[in-house]
Each structure stands twice: as structure tokens, then as C-alpha cells.
Amino acid sequence: MSNETDSTANTSPDALACEWTVSGMDCGSCATKVRGAVERLPGVSAVEVLPMRERLRLTLDSSLTSRDRVETAVRGLGYGVSDAMADPDPAAENDHDRTGHVHNDPADRGKSWFQTSKGRLVILTGTLLAVAWTLELLTSQDIGRWAFVLACLIGVAPVARRAFAALRAGLPFTIEMLMTIAAVGALVIGAAEEAALVVFLFAVGEVLEGVAADRARASIRALSDLVPKSALLVENGSNREVAAAGLRIDQIILARPGDRIAADGEVVEGTSGVDQSPVTGESVPVTRGPGDTVFAGSINAEAALHIRVTKVAEDNTISRIVALVEEAESARAPTERFIDRFSRWYMPTIVGLSLLVVLVPPLAAGGDWGTWIYRGLALLLIGCPCALVISVPASIASGLSSGARRGLLMKGGAVIEAAAKSAHVAFDKTGTLTAGRPSVTDVVPLNGAVEAEILGVAAGVEAGSSHPLAEAISAHAEKSGTAALASNGARAIVGKGVEAMVDGALAWVASPGFATEAGALDDDGIREANALEAEGKTVVVVYREGRGLGLIAMRDEARSDAVDALRQLKVLGVEAVMLTGDNARTAAAIAGNLGIDYKADLMPEDKVAAIRAMAKDGVMMIGDGINDAPALAQASVGVAMGSGTDVALETADAAILRNRVTDAAAMIRLARATMGNIRQNVTIALGLKVVFLVTTIFGITGLWIAILADTGATVLVTLNALRLLRFDPERES
Structure with a gap:
């Protein structure tokens, strides 16, 4: 989920736009926490958080707050952070273990789950839990209880550290804070075994969330990986290998059969079948020859092509697609904005309800304090809105990725x-x-003009225009051997035609209606134009001041x-x-x-x-x-x-x-499939909450079931959203 601050705080004229890479934003409230931590700092405004792209952008008045202070605030929440310009590759950052966070380290990317920081925490807490159970079995219940207390405290420590960092940033209602309260509260009422189990299940849930988030990001990163890192640059009749990122416009590169094309460009030599499916999703190779455009990442299938580079690496089509998909997070759906607003009052409501569960039965009906404190703590855990908050953005991100891979x-x-x-x-x-490629079918002279005169004037008026009709006229004139007359001062008459000075006198290529109003088309000309139009052809009139020269009819097939x-x-x-x-x-x-x-x-x-x-x-x-x-x-x-x-x-x-x-x-x-997926996710998230809220209040389910339900709901909605990556929108059903 992306977040943009509504801050209207005044900033210094010297304030600069800054950008960081923030790793580990893989749970529903991550972006909210990062935003909340930095937008409270003086001199910070225009905060934008893009979890899919792992980016934090803001405007910073360095006279009030330094960049280091911003980075410290983000690290305090347990996320990795580095300058986006100095470290464009998030995988380069690997020095944040000292923070004790359990979100994804960028250095974890590409590793097996058990090699990641999250995985190590799962192994640690699981081992401590197993040791505690073993001690309880082999020794006494008292020794086992202290082993469970130790396992819980060690496992909850990094979570508590993040909870209090968020609290200092003005975010008291976070899953980390609820986890910390529940774990410590369980220890206080003597439920040490369940407290340790809850901490372990929470760590498992974070691993699963991280794996699911990485899968969603991988579909986007895969697009970028399609562009080769190197290219064969053609210079002085020889080829040399250079970095594709360093190619400049107008350089010539060679794409051999089987090569991926290294840059967007125009073919200058050779004809070959090109597989453009990585860019457009079109499965059938298309023939490309001199003058045709090709995309970086496409596969040259048949023969060598010499290609003139037309776009630098950061501006090629794939780069632009990736940027559009990633940054599309800022254009949030109305449903997503509603869920975001809903979650802001939902969490305080759950905390208030938990307090009522703890206090009302013992005070009003003499209920057992231990029992109702336990149920209140379980209610805190089950009430966490992570699954609800992530339900919409996860679906949208998958839908955007699925569409981008298919040219949508x-x-x-x-x-x-x-x-x-x-x-x-x-x-x-x-x-x-x-098709947008009309061709001339008829040239009809009027008032004694000849075809060469009509085409010469028309080609002169349309010279330099890229409109499909203008290109059709110019191509037909060239094919018939008629040169365009010298012209200047061309001006478009919106929706009606074009005028220009041709051989020193005004000339027009315009619609029959406009020509008739100008007195350049008589009754015979009008009848001829109507007959051509009745055949499904587009007709233009070529004329000078008060004199029609002829009609040009064109047809563009469906x-x-x-x-x-x-x-x-x-x-x-x-x-x-x-x-x-x-x-x-x-x-x-x-x-x-x-x-x-x-x-x-x-x-x-x-x-x-x-x-x-x-x-x-x-x-x-x-x-x-x-x-x-x-x-x-x-x-x-x-x-x-x-x-x-x-x-x-x-x-x-x-x-x-x-x-x-x-x-x-x-x-x-x-x-429609994406919106259906969103409705499924919201139903899963809220449905499980309602069921377990009721069962928790009545004592049917306990702490470990509560955290399992919360984590399970988050993983379920994420995995359900990932189904969209396999959705085929071309299939009718």
C-alpha cells in the first residue's frame, strides 16, 4: 500500500527532494509506519512511500532535519535504509543486522528462507520452544515454565524494540505493540508456554509474509532483468562489447540471431523476425526491417540486425513500464482509500473493546481476572488489521503486474x-x-487540373505531417513520381484540414464540407465526393483560393x-x-x-x-x-x-x-478479476476476524489460535492476490 502525506507544512525555498531505498516493507502497515516516523520530523514534507519499489521520497529542509536523522527514524522501525542514488541496487545494502529487525534484509534477497534474518528468528524461537518443552518433560514443570519465559523474552525482544520505535514516532497501534502487550501480559498471568508459542507463530507469519511479498516484487524485477547488461556496439566497422546502460542515442548496435536486443531503437540494416512478447505480450514474432522500431528485451530470432539507439537505458519501454507499474501504487483505488480510513479507527476500537473485555466481567459480574485478561489479550491479537490493510494493495499490485506482462x-x-x-x-x-495505415484509392481532377498538380500541391501542404492521411498522400505522390512542391507556414485547422503556402500561394487540403464553405467545391465535386464516401472512403479536397484542384480518396481497412x-x-x-x-x-x-x-x-x-x-x-x-x-x-x-x-x-x-x-x-x-479478488480478500480478512473475535470472547479460542488466525489471514489474502499473476485476461469465461 502506498501512502502520500497530506502535509501542507511550509518548507524552506532551499528544501530538496530526497529519495531512499527502504527494504523490508512487506506487511500491510509497513508504509504507514515509515510515513508516520518521518513526517513528524521538522522540515519534512511531501512524504511518499512506495512499498513495491521499496522507495521513500520526501522534501527535506536540511537546516531543520538532516538526512541522517531521517535514516535513523526509519532504521529505528526495523527497516533497512540507504540513499537511493548512492545505492540504486537494494541488494547492495547488507549492514543492518545491528538493528535487530526481522523484516527482510536486502541482503536476504535470493536466499532460502532459513538463511534470511526472519528465518533465523524463526529457527531461534522454535529451538528455544523445543528446548523448553524438553526441559519440562525431562525435569519439572517449574523449570519448564522458566524456560518458556526465557524463550518468550528472547523472541519478543526485537518485536518490542520495533513497537517502541513506532510508539516514539506517534504510532501506538501497531501489530508489534499488540504482540508485545499480549506476550508480556500472558507471562504476567502465568501463560508462559502460550506466550512463547505466540512469539514463535508470529515469527513464522512474518517469514510467510516476506516470501509472499518477494514473489509479488519478483514479477516486476523479472521485467527489468529482460534487458541484457551488455551490447555489441558497432564502431568503425568493428564490434565491441559495452555496458547496455551506457548506450547513447544514435549509436549503432548489433543484435545477432538469438540475442536479446539491448536498447529501444530503429532497424537500419537487416530483416528478421523479432519476438516482442517480453514487452507487449504478443506471442507471434513480428518481422522487423529497416525503418521499423524494436524494443529492448525483445529477442532477435532469425538474422542479424543493425539497430540505431533511440532511447537511453533509463527511458526504454521496459524501464518505463516498470516505473509506471511500481509508481501506480500512488493512484489508489477508492476501495483502498476507504480501507485505509477504516483501519485508522478500527485499531483503537479493538483496543477499547479488549479493555472492556478485561474490565467489565470482573468488575460488573465478579469474573475471574486471569480468565478475562487472557481473553482480552487474545482479542488484541485477533483484532490486528494487517490482513485487511494488505488485502486491496496486494490484489492491485498483482493485477498491475499481470497486465504489464501482457501489454496492458x-x-x-x-x-x-x-x-x-x-x-x-x-x-x-x-x-x-x-489499422491507421490508409492508402490512396482515387485521385479525381477538378476544373481542368491534372493528377500531378493535385498530388504536388497536396504533398506540399502535408509535408512533415505525421497524420496517417498526410502520410498516405505523401507516399502516393512519391510512388507516382510526383515531387512535393515547396511549401512553408503549414497550419492545422482543427477538425477540418491543413493550409500552407505552396509555391508562393495559399493552398488547402481539407474536408469536403470545409471546402464547400470556402467556395472551392461545386455541385459536381460534391456529388463525386459523396459517391466516394458512400464506398467507405475518406475524401479530402485539394484547392487553391476559390478553385478546387481535385479530390483524393483514401481507405483505411478495419x-x-x-x-x-x-x-x-x-x-x-x-x-x-x-x-x-x-x-x-x-x-x-x-x-x-x-x-x-x-x-x-x-x-x-x-x-x-x-x-x-x-x-x-x-x-x-x-x-x-x-x-x-x-x-x-x-x-x-x-x-x-x-x-x-x-x-x-x-x-x-x-x-x-x-x-x-x-x-x-x-x-x-x-x-473485473482484480476487483473480484479484492472482494474475496476483504471477505477473508473480515470474516476470519468476526469468527475469531466471537470465539475469543467466549473463551473457545486462545492466544496461539488468535495469532495463527491473524497471520493466516494475512498470508491467505496475499496468496489469493498472487493468483492474479496467473490470470489470463484473453481467456473468455
Whole structure:
């Protein structure tokens, strides 16, 4: 669970942003404890804790508090801490055993459980417990009791140390404090054997929590490990091995058959099949040749490729995916925020209830003090909200990781929850439902113009534009041997066309409607344009001031998986609609083939209005991430189609990296599965609490059952959340 402080404390203009690696945050309240410990320090503000990434970020006025003081506060809670810049690899930090903590040491990563600090505590407390039982069996009950007292005190010491560190940080209601009170209280009332057993079971539970948390993090670290550490740099006709992290933009690298590609780049020489599944989840290799983009971590399957580096290591697609998934923790779901607020008053309530159990029966009904103190202590343990607090973030982290491995990026729990509630999906047409690669089908001269003149002017107006229609015109002109006329001052007329100075005079490439308003299209031209549009083609008019030169018709075929995608959405009970700025006749032809409702002739503001009309029921908008930015922002969930483009990864709430329309349904299935998993976890956490709270009050269950139930619930919800890592959102069920 991530936490961001709401602190509005004034900070010095000289305050600096600081970042640390914090190891061992693997239980539900860890982030809350770290935040609580540091945000109370003077000069600290904007605290952000990211457990998945093992990061602490804050703004620090060093004139009021030093970095060392911040680190001391975190270490006091039993966590490892180091400067994130000086020690970017958490595994490098291994000197925190002196704190006596039992959270995961970073040096423990990759070790068997019994080699970790948590594992050693389990072995120690288990051995002491076995020794105590042996002494009691071989000697006397009195000697055995003292052995149990010693086992309990040794085992609870590091837990108590962390409890009082949290207390000094203003966090009295922690599981460590409840454990300490319960263990010491049990010793006071003579239940030494159960006290020692509770300490042992608590240590076992922490090991299991740590193992489960590491499994969740491993799925993210595995993505980073896909990028090779070295690359073959091509220089002066020879190759030399260099560190992939040091590659610079525009350098040329060689990827041999079977190699993992070391950087995001563009193929400059060679043609080969490339397995992009590590990045996009696409299982079928795609052919890549000169001019095509490739991703770091992809596998070159067939022939050698020379690749020009286009992104440095920290900015490649995999690095950005990892950062997005990890930092998505800050975008918490409404359910998660509610659970967080609930847990803040839940713990004091449980403590108050425990006091009532201890005091009321003996004082009001003459009950036995020892019996009711015992039940009150058990109630303290069973009431710990660890399982409840971790139930939501564990599911969300697994859902985000599962999606990232399949090219489905969602930026946080809030996006997952909104996607799960989507009742409508609105699609842009060009580049979303269609392939986004239109080609020219017709060039129709008007008013005595010739095809070469039409294409020369049109290519001049569209020179330098990356719009799919502009690229289609330029490609057709080049193919026909017509050079673009010299142009300058190109200006887009939003939703209508483009104008530019071509050969010293204004020229336009615009929609038939706009051209008609400008007086450049007569009745014959309008009829010709209508006939072409009725065939499902997009038509633009090329004209000079007051004179139409000709029509250019283009067709963009629907994606091969579009029909199946719409079928899947219908099965999910989601209504689909196509929103396009194209004319109604072209839109009707494409929508008719796909079997989808449509709204055509939409300006950007019209798309926003259409989205707003559907928003009350929850609407997901899927577009190319560039032209549809306003609509994407208005939607409950804005989803960008695009294989790792900057816009696809940064502007929308979510991204579909594989450019497959069917992934819209897959994203909704994954979001619904994640929310279902959350509901299961909350039910497990609260259900077990209710059952054991009742049985504890009536004396049916005792201390060791209470801690076993609490630990068991935490492990159960974590393992249940990890099931999402195996969830296949493409499978219809």
C-alpha cells in the first residue's frame, strides 16, 4: 500500500527532494509506519512511500532535519535504509543486522528462507520452544515454565524494540505493540508456554509474509532483468562489447540471431523476425526491417540486425513500464482509500473493546481476572488489521503486474476500479478500429487540373505531417513520381484540414464540407465526393483560393480483430460506439461492416460531449493518444493504443501496447478479476476476524489460535492476490 502525506507544512525555498531505498516493507502497515516516523520530523514534507519499489521520497529542509536523522527514524522501525542514488541496487545494502529487525534484509534477497534474518528468528524461537518443552518433560514443570519465559523474552525482544520505535514516532497501534502487550501480559498471568508459542507463530507469519511479498516484487524485477547488461556496439566497422546502460542515442548496435536486443531503437540494416512478447505480450514474432522500431528485451530470432539507439537505458519501454507499474501504487483505488480510513479507527476500537473485555466481567459480574485478561489479550491479537490493510494493495499490485506482462498498462488502483465499472467503450476510428495505415484509392481532377498538380500541391501542404492521411498522400505522390512542391507556414485547422503556402500561394487540403464553405467545391465535386464516401472512403479536397484542384480518396481497412473485439465486449455486457471526425457516409460503411453504433462528423469538443453523456455509467475511451487527448481525459478511463509510444505511456490512464482491439475486452476482464479478488480478500480478512473475535470472547479460542488466525489471514489474502499473476485476461469465461 502506498501512502502520500497530506502535509501542507511550509518548507524552506532551499528544501530538496530526497529519495531512499527502504527494504523490508512487506506487511500491510509497513508504509504507514515509515510515513508516520518521518513526517513528524521538522522540515519534512511531501512524504511518499512506495512499498513495491521499496522507495521513500520526501522534501527535506536540511537546516531543520538532516538526512541522517531521517535514516535513523526509519532504521529505528526495523527497516533497512540507504540513499537511493548512492545505492540504486537494494541488494547492495547488507549492514543492518545491528538493528535487530526481522523484516527482510536486502541482503536476504535470493536466499532460502532459513538463511534470511526472519528465518533465523524463526529457527531461534522454535529451538528455544523445543528446548523448553524438553526441559519440562525431562525435569519439572517449574523449570519448564522458566524456560518458556526465557524463550518468550528472547523472541519478543526485537518485536518490542520495533513497537517502541513506532510508539516514539506517534504510532501506538501497531501489530508489534499488540504482540508485545499480549506476550508480556500472558507471562504476567502465568501463560508462559502460550506466550512463547505466540512469539514463535508470529515469527513464522512474518517469514510467510516476506516470501509472499518477494514473489509479488519478483514479477516486476523479472521485467527489468529482460534487458541484457551488455551490447555489441558497432564502431568503425568493428564490434565491441559495452555496458547496455551506457548506450547513447544514435549509436549503432548489433543484435545477432538469438540475442536479446539491448536498447529501444530503429532497424537500419537487416530483416528478421523479432519476438516482442517480453514487452507487449504478443506471442507471434513480428518481422522487423529497416525503418521499423524494436524494443529492448525483445529477442532477435532469425538474422542479424543493425539497430540505431533511440532511447537511453533509463527511458526504454521496459524501464518505463516498470516505473509506471511500481509508481501506480500512488493512484489508489477508492476501495483502498476507504480501507485505509477504516483501519485508522478500527485499531483503537479493538483496543477499547479488549479493555472492556478485561474490565467489565470482573468488575460488573465478579469474573475471574486471569480468565478475562487472557481473553482480552487474545482479542488484541485477533483484532490486528494487517490482513485487511494488505488485502486491496496486494490484489492491485498483482493485477498491475499481470497486465504489464501482457501489454496492458493501467496506472494504478483507481484506473482498475474505473475500468471494472465501465458500461460503455468508445472507440476512435483511425488507428484504433482501423489499422491507421490508409492508402490512396482515387485521385479525381477538378476544373481542368491534372493528377500531378493535385498530388504536388497536396504533398506540399502535408509535408512533415505525421497524420496517417498526410502520410498516405505523401507516399502516393512519391510512388507516382510526383515531387512535393515547396511549401512553408503549414497550419492545422482543427477538425477540418491543413493550409500552407505552396509555391508562393495559399493552398488547402481539407474536408469536403470545409471546402464547400470556402467556395472551392461545386455541385459536381460534391456529388463525386459523396459517391466516394458512400464506398467507405475518406475524401479530402485539394484547392487553391476559390478553385478546387481535385479530390483524393483514401481507405483505411478495419483491424482484423475488430469484429471479435466487439463481440467480446457484448458478451461482457459492455456497449461499444465509434466516435469519429470522419464524414457520416464513411463512418456508416465501416460501422456497418463491424456491427457497431457510431457518431460521425465530430469535432474534438463533440467527442468530449459524447463521452460526458455516457460518463454516468462509466465509459472507457480508446484512441491513439494524440488526436483524442481531450476525449481520453474526459472518459472514466482513457486508453491509448500504441506500441510503447511516449503518448501511449504517459497521456492516458491506460495503454494497450499490442495494438489489438481485443485487448479492450481483456483489460476489462482483468480489471473485473482484480476487483473480484479484492472482494474475496476483504471477505477473508473480515470474516476470519468476526469468527475469531466471537470465539475469543467466549473463551473457545486462545492466544496461539488468535495469532495463527491473524497471520493466516494475512498470508491467505496475499496468496489469493498472487493468483492474479496467473490470470489470463484473453481467456473468455
